[in-house]
Amino acid sequence: MTSPDTLTELGYYALSRHPVRPSELVDEARHAETIGLGTAFVSERFNVKDAAVLSGALAAATTRLGIATAATNHTTRHPIVTATMGATLAELSDHRFALGLGRGITAQWQILGLPVITGAGIEDMISILRRLWNGEMIIGHDGPAGTYPLLTLGISVTPPPPVMVVTMSPKTLELAGRIADGVVLHTFLDAEATRTAVARVRDSAQRAGRDPASVRIWSVLATVPDHLEETDRTRRLYGRLATYLQGYPDVLMAANRWSTNDLERIRSTSAFSGARGPLDATATATELDELAAAIPAGWVADCATGTADECARAVAAQFDLGVDSVILHGVAPTEVTEIVGTYRHLRSPQTAALPVNPGRVVPA
Numbered sequence: 001m002t003s004p005d006t007l008t009e010l011g012y013y014a015l016s017r018h019p020v021r022p023s024e025l026v027d028e029a030r031h032a033e034t035i036g037l038g039t040a041f042v043s044e045r046f047n048v049k050d051a052a053v054l055s056g057a058l059a060a061a062t063t064r065l066g067i068a069t070a071a072t073n074h075t076t077r078h079p080i081v082t083a084t085m086g087a088t089l090a091e092l093s094d095h096r097f098a099l100g101l102g103r104g105i106t107a108q109w110q111i112l113g114l115p116v117i118t119g120a121g122i123e124d125m126i127s128i129l130r131r132l133w134n135g136e137m138i139i140g141h142d143g144p145a146g147t148y149p150l151l152t153l154g155i156s157v158t159p160p161p162p163v164m165v166v167t168m169s170p171k172t173l174e175l176a177g178r179i180a181d182g183v184v185l186h187t188f189l190d191a192e193a194t195r196t197a198v199a200r201v202r203d204s205a206q207r208a209g210r211d212p213a214s215v216r217i218w219s220v221l222a223t224v225p226d227h228l229e230e231t232d233r234t235r236r237l238y239g240r241l242a243t244y245l246q247g248y249p250d251v252l253m254a255a256n257r258w259s260t261n262d263l264e265r266i267r268s269t270s271a272f273s274g275a276r277g278p279l280d281a282t283a284t285a286t287e288l289d290e291l292a293a294a295i296p297a298g299w300v301a302d303c304a305t306g307t308a309d310e311c312a313r314a315v316a317a318q319f320d321l322g323v324d325s326v327i328l329h330g331v332a333p334t335e336v337t338e339i340v341g342t343y344r345h346l347r348s349p350q351t352a353a354l355p356v357n358p359g360r361v362v363p364a
Helices: 022-035 051-061 079-090 107-110 121-133 170-180 191-207 230-247 249-256 258-268 286-293 307-320 336-344 349-353
Strands: 005-015 036-043 065-068 097-102 140-144 146-151 163-166 181-184 214-226 302-308 324-331
Touching: 005 065, 005 349, 022 036, 022 051, 022 324, 022 336, 036 051, 051 065, 051 079, 065 230, 079 146, 079 307, 097 121, 097 230, 107 336, 121 140, 121 163, 121 170, 140 181, 146 302, 163 170, 170 181, 170 191, 170 214, 191 214, 191 249, 214 230, 214 307, 214 336, 230 249, 230 258, 230 286, 249 258, 307 324, 307 336
Parallel strands: 005 036, 005 324, 036 065, 065 097, 097 163, 163 181, 181 214, 214 302, 214 324
Antiparallel strands: 140 146
16 A cells, blocks of 8 residues: 555665665665655666565565666576566565666676677567566567577466666667656756657657556656765765766767767766776775866756755656656665655645556556
């Protein structure tokens, strides 16, 4: 059951800080429920952030919190394993779980010896999963997601878990509009980029004969309140953005229409060129200051920064861009208690009707 105090349109990323301590997950989630956050999103890393394990812990530790992977990658598990994961989490959580899939980083798949994820592969996998959750037996499948002689769960899952696509790529946004139940955008998209992404999803859904409003779209808002220590704020804002520029600059630059000259200036800093790993995890205070000086102020202008009131207003402004829901990114629930409380006074009545499951816009 959804509590009337639950802000189902707001979410957070579980275990968003460095270093990751899985033991903090449960207390974090229980505080999220207490202050009324609606969904915990699990981003997967190949260390101590296994999406299935963390999602199971969230399901067992909470009763009102929506749960979603944002994202896992379908090539890292056999379809039967992924289907089993989704079915188990749906039942364990009383159908609060949504499966979020993404493409990941091409270089990582090449290093790991896994196939590069394509849009066609995601579409094929979503079809397989839905058929399995519907109780179908799939014989002799041969498609972009792989070749499988026989796939079956031997059960049906009612309702099946919604499937969300995590992306900012134009083609994948269009794919999501055609086939997905929900979409999770990316941190550091500016207002125009967010509007454009929303329009791309909605237009694609309409061309596919779907109700454009049936796709639940989440924006991801970097949230860095000023009660945090200064170096910590710099790490979470500029360090995190620089980390994304390490991994996949082209798509983020293109989405925001950012200048490549600015990117080259950032890359030429000693902090960036001499990085010892992800910058949000490894950069020193001096290096973070160097990155902050190099990154244009406009690149972080649409983030939630400042006082609790200023952060809450930035959250509320996201809904004017056409999204249905907002993820407060880079902060633990204990760090946004005042922001969430202030946001309640700014909340639009239209957002109150969203179900707890983050991949649905109407109850199943």
